[in-house]
Amino acid sequence: MMTNPTxxxxxxxxxxxxxxxxxxxFVDGIVLHQILQWHNMLSSKLPPDTLVAAKVNMYWDGxxxxxxxxxxxxxxxxxxAAGCRPDVPWSGRTLLGGLLLGWGLFNVVEGIIDHMVLGLHHVHEYTAQKLPWDLAFLAFGALLLLAGWALVRAGRHDTAVRGAAVR
Incomplete structure (x- = not known):
């Protein structure tokens, strides 16, 4: 099927x-910060071992x-806005690909800046081996980027319009 240039x-x-x-x-904050309590935004620089430090970390998590x-x-x-435009084809593959690209970008950017460059926190702050966890976080982000790119690429020929079957 040829791609419609319009x-x-x-x-x-x-x-x-x-x-x-x-x-x-939100997955990072809810799962890693709150449920597992592996880190807070500033837990490498300000370990939450006092009430004041815990409150400061909670503020920055907020x-x-x-x-x-x-x-x-x-x-x-x-x-x-995209849904209101007749020139935007509905494509589940494009949307899901974008979601995965966004999540992957979040992981890679946050992992490089907060974990590696600034050292604000690590994925699993309270373990002796922090680097493997940080690298796994980055690798997961890279996998999300690859999967997202593949889905967006696969959806480039989707041409469903409003009211038609969505692929």
Missing amino acids: LHRTPLLAAGILLGAGLGG VFHAGVWVLTALGLRLLW
């Missing part, structure tokens, strides 16, 4: 990427969650 996939892809980055941040909430809200706004 169709624009970028709005759907951009929405997916922002949603993926926001939702990936700032982090507010930031990923904004990414998610912006992604929803872009998704709504």
